[in-house]
Amino acid sequence: MKCYLTCSFAGFISLDENCTLLDYELFPRDKLKERFAKITAGIVTREEELILKRLVKKCDTIVIETNTPHSRYKNLKESIKFKYETPNMAGEFLRSNMEDLLKKTDFLKSDDDLTKIIHDLSIEITNDRLRKASESEDMFLIQAINSIDELDETTGKMVERLREWYSIHFPELDKIKNHERFVEIVADLGDRDSIIDSGVLDPDKDSVRTDKSIGAPISEIDLLILKEFASSIKSLQVTKRSITEYIDERMGEIAPNLKDLTGASLGAKLIAHVGSLERLSKMASGTVQVLGAEKALFRHLKTGERPPKHGLIFQHPEVRGAKWWIRGKVARTLALKISLAVRTDVYSGEYDPSIRESFEKRIEEIKKSNPFPKKST
Amino acid sequence: MKCYLTCSFAGFISLDENCTLLDYELFPRDKLKERFAKITAGIVTREEELILKRLVKKCDTIVIETNTPHSRYKNLKESIKFKYETPNMAGEFLRSNMEDLLKKTDFLKSDDDLTKIIHDLSIEITNDRLRKASESEDMFLIQAINSIDELDETTGKMVERLREWYSIHFPELDKIKNHERFVEIVADLGDRDSIIDSGVLDPDKDSVRTDKSIGAPISEIDLLILKEFASSIKSLQVTKRSITEYIDERMGEIAPNLKDLTGASLGAKLIAHVGSLERLSKMASGTVQVLGAEKALFRHLKTGERPPKHGLIFQHPEVRGAKWWIRGKVARTLALKISLAVRTDVYSGEYDPSIRESFEKRIEEIKKSNPFPKKST
Amino acid sequence: MEKLEKFTGVYNIEDHIATENLNTGKKVYGERLIEVDDKEYRIWEPRRSKLGAAIMNGMETFPFKTDSKILYLGASSGTTPSHISDIATNGTIWCVEFSPRMMRSLVELSRDRVNMVPLLDDATKPRNYLHLLEKVDILYSDVAQSKQSELFMENMRLYLKPEGIGIIMIKSRSIDVTQSPKKIFREEEKKLKTGGFKVLEKINLEPYEKDHLAMVCKFAF
Amino acid sequence: MEKLEKFTGVYNIEDHIATENLNTGKKVYGERLIEVDDKEYRIWEPRRSKLGAAIMNGMETFPFKTDSKILYLGASSGTTPSHISDIATNGTIWCVEFSPRMMRSLVELSRDRVNMVPLLDDATKPRNYLHLLEKVDILYSDVAQSKQSELFMENMRLYLKPEGIGIIMIKSRSIDVTQSPKKIFREEEKKLKTGGFKVLEKINLEPYEKDHLAMVCKFAF
Numbered sequence A, B: 001m002k003c004y005l006t007c008s009f010a011g012f013i014s015l016d017e018n019c020t021l022l023d024y025e026l027f028p029r030d031k032l033k034e035r036f037a038k039i040t041a042g043i044v045t046r047e048e049e050l051i052l053k054r055l056v057k058k059c060d061t062i063v064i065e066t067n068t069p070h071s072r073y074k075n076l077k078e079s080i081k082f083k084y085e086t087p088n089m090a091g092e093f094l095r096s097n098m099e100d101l102l103k104k105t106d107f108l109k110s111d112d113d114l115t116k117i118i119h120d121l122s123i124e125i126t127n128d129r130l131r132k133a134s135e136s137e138d139m140f141l142i143q144a145i146n147s148i149d150e151l152d153e154t155t156g157k158m159v160e161r162l163r164e165w166y167s168i169h170f171p172e173l174d175k176i177k178n179h180e181r182f183v184e185i186v187a188d189l190g191d192r193d194s195i196i197d198s199g200v201l202d203p204d205k206d207s208v209r210t211d212k213s214i215g216a217p218i219s220e221i222d223l224l225i226l227k228e229f230a231s232s233i234k235s236l237q238v239t240k241r242s243i244t245e246y247i248d249e250r251m252g253e254i255a256p257n258l259k260d261l262t263g264a265s266l267g268a269k270l271i272a273h274v275g276s277l278e279r280l281s282k283m284a285s286g287t288v289q290v291l292g293a294e295k296a297l298f299r300h301l302k303t304g305e306r307p308p309k310h311g312l313i314f315q316h317p318e319v320r321g322a323k324w325w326i327r328g329k330v331a332r333t334l335a336l337k338i339s340l341a342v343r344t345d346v347y348s349g350e351y352d353p354s355i356r357e358s359f360e361k362r363i364e365e366i367k368k369s370n371p372f373p374k375k376s377t
Numbered sequence C, D: 001m002e003k004l005e006k007f008t009g010v011y012n013i014e015d016h017i018a019t020e021n022l023n024t025g026k027k028v029y030g031e032r033l034i035e036v037d038d039k040e041y042r043i044w045e046p047r048r049s050k051l052g053a054a055i056m057n058g059m060e061t062f063p064f065k066t067d068s069k070i071l072y073l074g075a076s077s078g079t080t081p082s083h084i085s086d087i088a089t090n091g092t093i094w095c096v097e098f099s100p101r102m103m104r105s106l107v108e109l110s111r112d113r114v115n116m117v118p119l120l121d122d123a124t125k126p127r128n129y130l131h132l133l134e135k136v137d138i139l140y141s142d143v144a145q146s147k148q149s150e151l152f153m154e155n156m157r158l159y160l161k162p163e164g165i166g167i168i169m170i171k172s173r174s175i176d177v178t179q180s181p182k183k184i185f186r187e188e189e190k191k192l193k194t195g196g197f198k199v200l201e202k203i204n205l206e207p208y209e210k211d212h213l214a215m216v217c218k219f220a221f
Helices: A029-040 A046-058 A089-096 A098-104 A114-167 A171-175 A179-189 A192-198 A220-254 A258-260 A264-274 A277-283 A284-291 A295-303 A324-347 A355-369 B029-040 B046-060 B089-096 B096-105 B116-164 B171-175 B178-191 B193-196 B222-254 B256-262 B264-274 B276-282 B286-291 B294-305 B325-346 B354-369 C050-056 C078-087 C100-111 C148-159 C182-193 D048-058 D079-087 D100-111 D148-159 D181-194
Strands: A003-007 A010-017 A021-025 A061-062 A082-084 B001-009 B013-015 B021-026 B063-064 B081-084 C011-015 C016-020 C033-036 C039-043 C069-073 C093-096 C116-120 C136-141 C160-171 C197-206 C212-219 D010-013 D014-022 D033-036 D039-043 D069-073 D093-098 D116-120 D134-139 D159-172 D197-204 D212-219
Touching: A003 A046, A003 A089, A010 A046, A010 C039, A021 D116, A046 A061, A061 D100, A082 A355, A082 D134, A089 A098, A089 A258, A089 B286, A089 B325, A089 D197, A098 A114, A114 A171, A114 A179, A114 A277, A114 B116, A114 B222, A114 C093, A114 C100, A114 C116, A171 A179, A171 C050, A179 A220, A192 B264, A220 A258, A220 B222, A220 D033, A258 A264, A258 A324, A258 A355, A264 A277, A284 A295, A284 A324, A324 A355, B001 B046, B001 B089, B013 B046, B013 B089, B013 C069, B013 D212, B021 B046, B021 C039, B021 C148, B029 B116, B046 B063, B046 C197, B063 C136, B089 B193, B116 B171, B116 B178, B116 B264, B116 B276, B116 D116, B171 B178, B171 B193, B171 B276, B178 B193, B193 C148, B222 B256, B256 B264, B256 B325, B256 B354, B256 D181, B264 B276, B264 C182, B264 D197, B276 B325, B276 C093, B286 B325, C011 C039, C016 C078, C039 C078, C050 C078, C050 C160, C050 C212, C069 C078, C069 D134, C078 C116, C093 C100, C136 C148, C148 C160, C160 C182, C182 C197, C197 D079, D010 D039, D014 D079, D039 D079, D048 D079, D048 D159, D048 D212, D069 D079, D069 D148, D079 D093, D093 D100, D093 D134, D100 D116, D134 D148, D148 D159, D159 D181, D181 D197, D181 D212
Parallel strands: A003 A061, A061 A082, B001 B063, B063 B081, C069 C093, C069 C136, C093 C116, C136 C160, D069 D093, D069 D134, D093 D116, D134 D159
Antiparallel strands: A003 A010, A010 A021, B001 B013, B013 B021, C011 C016, C016 C039, C033 C039, C160 C212, C197 C212, D010 D014, D014 D039, D033 D039, D159 D212, D197 D212
16 A cells, blocks of 8 residues: 655654555644754654554555655665655645645644644744844854954965065065055056056155156066955955944844844944854843953952953944043943844844933033043042 | 157267257166166156256256156156156167167267177167066966965865855754865755755765755845855855966976976965975975975974974875875975976976976985884994 | 725725734734724835835736635735735734745744744745744745746645635845846746746736746636 | 178078188087188078078178177077078177067077177167167178167167168068068168158068068168
């Protein structure tokens, strides 16, 4: 006899070739979510093993509808009888007659509401998936913000090399202190004469001497490789810009309030530092204030040195730009608002401009009421 | 009166509007080369100052033919009288009547051979320039070989970041240990399904599990930025290959014998380590042997630890691959041959395959006569 | 207020279309709520909902009924699904959406509407949700993807009842920005025909949406 | 052995062209040395020297004389200049070459030949050597560069006597690999004409060199 096995959120159902119910093995009613997660992950559940064990006794061929890799059925008894077909007849029949069939299997009692069961189960499943997704969202963000540090370091080293290398030919160009501009000029224009002829150098601003260079002449082949090296630095700079934009966009989705308050980059660094937005939301604002200053904090605890006033949040313009006598206050205020913003991001997800506005207002007050340093007592 | 000033290797000559010799100021006969270097570098020489001082007394306008930046004449007396025109009438006349004119200025005595003077002077000038050029050749090479180290370090770090980042989505791919291949797969194919569908993964060799990934799904925007990051690593790898080829080619020109003996990369590293091919050629082979092991050498001198057997030359396959009991001998032999090769490169520049051949022969002898370690005594 | 003959559950209030609010007192996307004869109606904004735009532009085949089972691909944050949920009060709307951000709003919405079933999944891989779905009367697809027609057909083949109706909202710019929308619409229609479907109706969504076309189809057999 | 009428200083020995060796006993580039009547001749390999190829292919205007002054651009390691040096025994050949590697051989060669003057310099910047040169009878240019005609003309304007002759060896692949050689040659000829020169003669260098053309010209006035 040939039979067909299909699966639903309720469990496994087997039909014969006439679509008559042959056998079934339901999931425990309180384990629907867990079982569904397993079959989604491609795991052969206990229920599937049980029904297959019974079916191989009755049938010559069992046509299984499944998303599970076929290799995972190999170790089951008489697996030689298994065929795989997705979708198969039983699945099609089940999905066309779900309510009837589930009633026949006693999964649905007479007063059960199938729609409600599916509705509630789906919400549970979706919430689980959302939790996992927001973890991976955080992880993508964290990798991106970390890659920026590496790109900066990398590009910095390579630009130094390029400057040294290029100076053999045209040392005067090293006066251009802006890395991006230096790289672009070398990558796009190449040799000294081309650069001078192009007119990109501003005689007033750049103060690059162009009349007589003390550099060596350069051959085509030396120039080509230098230009290629410069171009690859340029492409790193472009990638850095793309990743920065990506972080900006992602932060707007994941943590719009944190982004509004701190900017995308600092916000992402805070998340990266603690590992996830959720973890950040559970931290006391005092901790947030010194995130990234762990060493100084440790020294404080151990040797009684002054505690740090700020860690990563020093990068915020309001903290960095604050007069020294109010910097501690500003940092404390910012940390408080960060905690608020992050909690809003995690629990409601709604953007609320009042968080940043109230921070700005508070800073104004601090500035106004502390125009001068207090005399030390 | 209007007059014209031109310059030649012999000195400065001034003609009037009828091409009559008006004045001249010759270079000292034994300083021709030095003076020529100065005018080439765009320096106003003492002779030029002298003749101009005289000319401004006689003339209203002095039309100067020069490659020197005009700004450098600004500080001379009555420089308001100077006009610049290159070439000018005097220069054209001089170059059409060189011998006559130089005889009139007494630069050429009756028995002097102008051709011979120019010939000898040019050879001297060219040799000076060659010396400078080979310095800059060395410098270009050194920058290139140093950039390879940086590219390696940079690429390595970025690949680590890429692997961590990409593993959120498809951690199983991390089994591909070859960096270049990993980067290429991610840059070109992107997401898990595309990679699996493309068939690039070899189920036997790669041992990447493709049936069910434990990674998170990935959105278009997350994937795009990851691919861009991977592509920029790929472009660094391409640049590294180009620079490697460049070094190979340059080494073939600058030091064909050293390249033949050690390979382009190790040869270039040796040159980079000491700063120039010429400096390397002047080193004792014992020094060459431990180049790059300066720390160990210093320790040896200070504390009496064992002296190092090899520095950079450990990278040579014959040294690295030698049995421990002959490695010192092999290193010594290689260092000797390197000194020979480098000297040949500097002094004759001719490629001589016998250097490598004799090295190989010597190594065979060492191997043959030392099949087993000597018993320690 | 007027009940629209052709459109089950859709009303005309002051020249706006509207549905009766299943979840009284709550707005979904900022739309206006209007009370008429003790019942609350939600104005259906055709600029925010492509199905709304299709109705405004005279859609002929409106398959939604009180007990319809619907698979909705690309449910986004639930603007259009909420109106369908107002209509198919005894039906089920499986709402597939891949973006976690959209899904967060959609789950909230679904809590209050028992006929909405949220699914965080990838509509390009319809087998993923094979074990959770029933066959449906209507398959509605609004996924801004280059392969939107292909995934629409794949989902129909797996989940649409033989007599069911498929509705796809084609966004030409997602398929190819360099081609003219007309040409793209023609090509996508051809794909559906070659794929075994009959196109019942095409509705241009201008002026509510630019370069969009709604296509209504069913199995050709 | 036969003295070639049209080609001062060039001989025909056993159907090879040759010049009398100025530096007896020494080869320059591996060419054969042949002694005839107590004089030593160097076989001029047309596959190694484009001027040799032009002679073989029936060049009409051969301007080199015993006392010629010549500016040679792109002298490389001196293969062709050495033969000119054999001919212009009382003249001067300024040999401009930019590559240090080539120049090293060229300097060695020049030591033994007093009529050869080596110059490590850039032919695209002819003013660089303004203070070292005289006006010349012949300007010979063999520089594999995309702007080879332009630099040829600039050098002629600065250094060629009014009645002088210019010879350029055009390598089409250096100008544009994607274009047909014919088209390139036509364009380069046009450049010379527009630039104020008259083309006296064009010699294809096949089979000795592929996609090369020798052009002989003078001032048009």
